[in-house]
Amino acid sequence: MKDSAEWIALSYSVPASPSKARVFVWRRLRALGAVTLRPGLAALPNSAEGKRSFALLAGKIRELGGEPLVLEMDLVDGTESERLRARFADAGRRALREAMEEVAPILEKLETAGPAERAQLERSLSKKLGRLQKQDGNPLRDQMAEFEQTAGSLFEALRGMPAEFSAMLRGKDQGGNGE
Template sequence: MEGTGTWVMLVYRIPREPSRPRIAVWRQLERLGVARLGDGVVGLPADARTREQFDWIADEILAAGGACTVWLSQPASPAQEQQVAAGMRAARAAEYQAVVTEAEAAISAEPGERARVVRRLRAELRRIRRRDFFPPAERDTAQVMVDALAVNDDRSPA
C-alpha cells in the first residue's frame, strides 16, 4: 500500500423517512466535498478536520435512527487513489469555472453591483477551498478573475 495516503471513510445507512435528517446529512457531505465511493460510502483524505467532521455526521446519522461506521483506510493502489482524486478535482474544477463565468458576467455591471459580486465570489472561493483537496488549474484562474474584477471595481469612478 506504499504510495497511497490515508483516507477517512464513512459507511452509512439512514432511513428514508423522515427525509429531513437524510437531506441534512447529504448537504453536509456535499459541503465537505466527499468522494462518493458507493451507495452509502463516502471518503476524504484523512486529517484531524475530516475525521472530526465524519464523527459529527456519524452522530447525526445515529440520532436519526441510522447505522454508520467511520474507517481509516488506504486505497489498494496509487492508481485507485488517483482515480478518486481525479473525480474530486473535476468536481472542484466545475465549481471554480462557475466562479469564473460569474466574474466575467459581472465585468460590465455597475460599480456597486460589481462590489457585491466580488464579496460574494470571494466568499464562494473560500467555501470551495475548504473542500478542495486536489486543486485543479481552474482554482488559480478563478482567483485571478475575482481579483481582476475587484481591481476593475476599485478603478471605477465613485
C-alpha cells in the same frame, strides 16, 4: 509501515423516512468533496480536516436517528487505491469546471457593474471559490487559492475604477463598438 492510513471513511445508515435525512447527508458529503464508495460508505483523504468533518457529520447522523462509523483505512490493492485517487482528482476537476461555469456570469456582470454591485459580486465569487477550496481531496486546492488571490487583486483594482473607465480599458468605447 506508515504512520497513518491514507483514507478516512464514513460508514453510515440513516432512516428511510423522512427522506430529508438522506438528502442532508448526501448534500453534506458532496460539499465536503467525499467520494461514495458504496451506498452508505464515503471516503476522503486522511487529514485532520477530513476527520473533523466526518466526526461532525457523524454527530448529525446520530441526531437524525442514524448509525455512523468513522474509520481510517488503507486499500489492500494498490491499483484500487490509485483508482480512488483518480476519482478524487476527477471530482476536483469536475468541481472546478462547475465553479468556473458559475463564475463566468459573475465576471461578465462585472463589465457593467457599479461599485455597489461589484462588492456584491465579489462576495458571491469569494463564497463560491471558498467552498471549492475547502473540499478535502480536491487536488486543485492550491490552484484555487492562487485563483482566489488573483480574483481579489482584480476586484481591488476594479473598486477604484468608475465603470466607464473600466469599460474603456477593456477596449470598449461608450458607443459599444470597441473602437
